[in-house]
Amino acid sequence: xxxIKILIALSIITFATPIYAKTLYVVSQVGGISVIDxxxxxxxxxxxxxxxxxxxxxxxxxxxxxxxxxxxxGKIWVIDRTSEKVAAKISVMKGKTAGFxxxxxxxxxxxxxxxxxxxxxxxxxxxxxWKIEKTIKLNLSxxxxxxSPDGRRxxxxxxxxxxxxxxxxxxxxxxxxxxxxxxxxxILSSPDGKLLYIADKAASKILVIDASTFEALKSVxxxxxxxxMAIARDGRFLYVxxxxxxxxxxxxxxxxxxxxxxxxxxxxxxxxLNSDDTEAYVANYNENTISxxxxxxxxxxYRLPTSxxxxxxxxxE
Amino acid sequence: MLRKVILFLFILxxxxxxxxxxxxxxxxxxxxxxxxxxxxxxxxxxAKNISTGESPFHLALLPNKKLIAVSHKGVGADxxxxxxxxxxxxxxxxxxxxxxxxxxxxxxxxxxxxxxKLYAIDSNMNYVDIIETExxxxxxRVILGIQPKKGILSSDGSTIVIPNLNxxxxxxxxxxxxxxxRSIKIDGLPSAVAFSKNGKHLFVLDKENSLLLSIDLQAGDxxxxxxxxxxxxxxxxxxxxxxxxxxxxASNSLTVVNASTMEVITNIAVGIQPFGMAVDDKTGxxxxxxxxxxxxxxxxxxxxxGIRKIPTDATPTNLIxxxx
Numbered sequence: 001x002x003x004i005k006i007l008i009a010l011s012i013i014t015f016a017t018p019i020y021a022k023t024l025y026v027v028s029q030v031g032g033i034s035v036i037d038x039x040x041x042x043x044x045x046x047x048x049x050x051x052x053x054x055x056x057x058x059x060x061x062x063x064x065x066x067x068x069x070x071x072x073x074g075k076i077w078v079i080d081r082t083s084e085k086v087a088a089k090i091s092v093m094k095g096k097t098a099g100f101x102x103x104x105x106x107x108x109x110x111x112x113x114x115x116x117x118x119x120x121x122x123x124x125x126x127x128x129x130w131k132i133e134k135t136i137k138l139n140l141s142x143x144x145x146x147x148s149p150d151g152r153r154x155x156x157x158x159x160x161x162x163x164x165x166x167x168x169x170x171x172x173x174x175x176x177x178x179x180x181x182x183x184x185x186x187i188l189s190s191p192d193g194k195l196l197y198i199a200d201k202a203a204s205k206i207l208v209i210d211a212s213t214f215e216a217l218k219s220v221x222x223x224x225x226x227x228x229m230a231i232a233r234d235g236r237f238l239y240v241x242x243x244x245x246x247x248x249x250x251x252x253x254x255x256x257x258x259x260x261x262x263x264x265x266x267x268x269x270x271x272x273l274n275s276d277d278t279e280a281y282v283a284n285y286n287e288n289t290i291s292x293x294x295x296x297x298x299x300x301x302y303r304l305p306t307s308x309x310x311x312x313x314x315x316x317e
Numbered sequence: 318m319l320r321k322v323i324l325f326l327f328i329l330x331x332x333x334x335x336x337x338x339x340x341x342x343x344x345x346x347x348x349x350x351x352x353x354x355x356x357x358x359x360x361x362x363x364a365k366n367i368s369t370g371e372s373p374f375h376l377a378l379l380p381n382k383k384l385i386a387v388s389h390k391g392v393g394a395d396x397x398x399x400x401x402x403x404x405x406x407x408x409x410x411x412x413x414x415x416x417x418x419x420x421x422x423x424x425x426x427x428x429x430x431x432x433x434k435l436y437a438i439d440s441n442m443n444y445v446d447i448i449e450t451e452x453x454x455x456x457x458r459v460i461l462g463i464q465p466k467k468g469i470l471s472s473d474g475s476t477i478v479i480p481n482l483n484x485x486x487x488x489x490x491x492x493x494x495x496x497x498x499r500s501i502k503i504d505g506l507p508s509a510v511a512f513s514k515n516g517k518h519l520f521v522l523d524k525e526n527s528l529l530l531s532i533d534l535q536a537g538d539x540x541x542x543x544x545x546x547x548x549x550x551x552x553x554x555x556x557x558x559x560x561x562x563x564x565x566x567a568s569n570s571l572t573v574v575n576a577s578t579m580e581v582i583t584n585i586a587v588g589i590q591p592f593g594m595a596v597d598d599k600t601g602x603x604x605x606x607x608x609x610x611x612x613x614x615x616x617x618x619x620x621x622x623g624i625r626k627i628p629t630d631a632t633p634t635n636l637i638x639x640x641x
Contacts, residue, residue: 204584221581223546224570244586245546245568247527258581261527263547263567 023316024272024281025065026290027056029309033067033079036290036304043306047084049077054100054311059127060109062316068101068116076101076114078130081316088130093119102145104154113154115142122154122167136172140165144186148211149193157184157198164198164214178214180207185227190253191235199226199240206240208256218256222249228312230271230280237295241268241282248282248293260298264291270312283310340641341597343604344385344400345613346373347631353387354629355405358597358638361627365405369398375467375635377426377435379450382639384408386435388424396424397437399453402639411453425467429492430474436490438465438479445479447495457495461488467551469510478519480507487521501537503530509551513576514558520576522549522563529563529572531579541579545572551591555618556598562616564591564605571605571614573621583621587614593635606633 022038025047033047033056050069057066064087065079074093077086092101092114100117105127112125115138124134141159148155153175154167162182168175182200189196189211196209205219206226223242226249230239238251246268250260265284268291272281280293283306290304290313341358346369353373355365375388385400401408423440434456435448443465447457462481465488469478476498477490487507489499505523512519513531518540521530527549531541546565553562554576563572569589573582588607596603596618603616611632615624 204586221583223568224584224586242568245565245570245584247547247568249544258544261544261546261568263527 021317022274024290024313025056025058025316026270026283026306026310026313027053027067028288028307029054029311031307033065034307034310036306038292041302041304043304046307047079049079055103056312056314057103057105058314058316059105059112060107064127065314066103066112068103076103090114090123090125090130090132092116092121092123092132102142104145104147106147107149107151113145113147115140115145115156117142117159122156134172138165138167138174143184146187146189146196148189149191155187155189155196157187159184164196164209166214176214178209180216182207185225186229188229188231188238190231191233195235195253197229197231197238199229201225201227201243204242206238206251220251220256220258222251222258223247223261227269228271230273232273232277234277237277239271239273239280241271243267243269243285248280248291250295250298262293262298262300264293264300265289265303270310272313272315274315275317281313281315283313285309285311341599342639342641343595343613343636344376344378344639345606345629345636346376346387346593346634347629348372348374348390348634350631353385353400356627358600358602367400367405367407369400369407370410373398373634374423375425376637377428378402378637378639379428380430380432382641384450385637385639386426386428388426388437390422390424397448397453409453411448423466425465427468427470427477429470429477434492436468436477438468440464440466443481445477445490459490459495459497462486466508467510469512471512472516478510478512480510480521482506482508482524487519501532508549511552511554511561514554520552520554520561522552524548524550527565529561529574529579543572543574543579543581545574545581546570546584551594553594553596553603555603556596556601560618560621562594562596562603562618564594566590566592566608569607569609571616585616585621585623587616587623588612588626593633595636595638597638597640599640604636604638606636608632608634 024036026034032049034043035045037044049067055068069077075089078088080087104113114123120139122136126133143159144157146155156165164178166176183202185199185201187198198207204224208217222240223245225244226240227243228241240249248262252259264282265287267286268282269285270283282291291300294301343356345354353367372390373387374390377386387398399408425438427436437446444460462484464482465479479488487501491498506525508524509522519532529543533540545563546568548567549563550566551564561574561576571585589609591605592608593606601618605614611629613627
């Protein structure tokens with residue numbers, strides 16, 4: 001009788017424990033991906049992913065991680081999270097040796113769009129076989145990419161002749177190009193697709209742009225040199241890491257106003273949010289740490305060490 | 318001949334006098350070097366070094382501009398030194414130390430409107446020493462909250478307002494009776510205060526929550542808030558009173574806020590650990606001491622842009638602008 005009880009208890013424990021704990025995957029410029037188990041509050045292992053990687057993304061299913069890679073010139077690596085092995089290597093940079101690609105997945109996860117800072121092409125990659133389906137010459141100098149939630153457009157922010165480029169995915173052509181003033185660090189679409197947020201590091205502002213008229217509605221002052229942005233699933237709050245003021249700014253997207261300044265580590269960069277938007281994680285590039293922030297209390301609750309020069313990170317539960 | 322010479326001299330004096338009287342000086346404290354350096358604000362050149370003894374911290378100008386009081390911190394440091402602005406020398410070291418703890422830290426100074434009294438707020442001993450300026454003797458000691466910071470005199474001179482960082486409140490000191498007349502609670506760590514131009518509002522920095530608060534002085538209510546940077550420690554109004562400048566010590570930046578709407582206008586990157594600030598009323602130039610990097614940042618308050626950074630030979634703490 002007792003053994004049955006124990007067995008039942010054990011099976012409950014087994015099933016109640018998720019296969020994946022609350023995990024952060026942090027890419028560092030000096031050496032691969034660090035896997036942080038948030039319940040253990042420490043790095044549990046590393047995934048080799050080459051040197052000089054700056055960006056990473058996971059597909060909507062959370063099974064794959066895509067990472068830019070500088071060690072193997074001009075390739076991005078796809079890592080299968082179940083085996084933590086490289087599932088594919090895709091050549092996207094034509095001999096350039098800079099691991100600075102920008103990624104975005106289509107909403108259904110079937111396609112991956114890749115542009116790089118130093119290469120003028122847009123790559124459309126089919127996820128089923130991890131093969132390049134199309135290479136489109138754009139001749140841009142991109143600083144970031146976002147996809148409209150309806151899957152019809154890509155938004156690219158351009159460094160030279162600062163502008164927002166709207167790319168139509170049906171016609172596969174540039175639909176519109178809107179000149180803007182500033183020096184851009186990142187772009188994000190609101191979850192409903194109605195607004196675009198562009199971080200202007202020169203003016204320490206976030207431009208709020210109407211995604212139907214492409215008119216600038218407002219600019220919201222942040223800390224100095226805004227870098228990365230993340231938005232809550234309901235679109236209510238926008239989080240901005242500010243590289244030179246060592247802070248995470250919380251913007252109320254309805255009031256279009258900063259409502260909180262949360263001090264973090266030195267030179268914060270990548271931001272990730274947990275699945276219910278109660279916590280934010282910020283990679284402190286020049287401090288080799290991750291700030292764990294309670295979004296309810298709007299303050300940092302602890303800081304974890306990580307590998308050297310962490311840039312971007314993702315949260316997977 | 319003599320008449321011609323006299324006439325010539327008169328003309329010369331006439332030509333020279335306006336430029337001579339318009340000279341603006343910056344008095345900058347260098348804690349680590351034990352000195353106050355005097356710069357010509359126009360040429361940005363060093364005019365004079367005044368040795369003040371170990372660890373000078375804060376300074377205040379007597380309203381008649383004849384004397385500058387300098388406070389000190391550190392072991393065995395003198396409490397006060399008085400600089401004579403005409404000679405640029407230390408005129409006296411008043412011995413008014415009454416049981417002052419030797420390792421005490423920040424002492425903030427402010428004169429009353431007619432210069433008869435000096436208020437020396439000791440941030441570690443949690444009191445203000447009220448000193449008469451004729452013979453530099455201690456008149457009274459008033460106990461404040463925990464870790465009081467710089468006191469600000471109202472424009473009518475009737476009140477000195479002092480933020481008590483760790484008591485989470487603000488003390489109002491009546492300068493006629495020299496006693497505490499009012500206290501306002503703050504849900505945070507008040508680190509600095511400033512009056513609005515019309516004297517109706519008090520601006521308060523909250524170091525804990527990175528906020529600038531606007532308090533209606535009649536009701537005592539918070540009527541406006543603006544998000545600033547990490548560890549705001551000092552604030553100042555533009556000469557016209559329309560704009561507030563907040564030094565964010567741990568964000569290495571200055572937040573610029575519209576004083577009436579409390580909207581953040583911009584954030585300006587300055588040097589490492591901005592602390593002391595002073596504005597030249599005539600040119601509208603704002604000077605910021607970068608305590609962490611040995612430089613002074615200059616901001617144009619008319620355009621809200623950085624003009625330049627002057628390198629200094631040590632890390633500056635505080636400064637004042639003196640128009641001769």
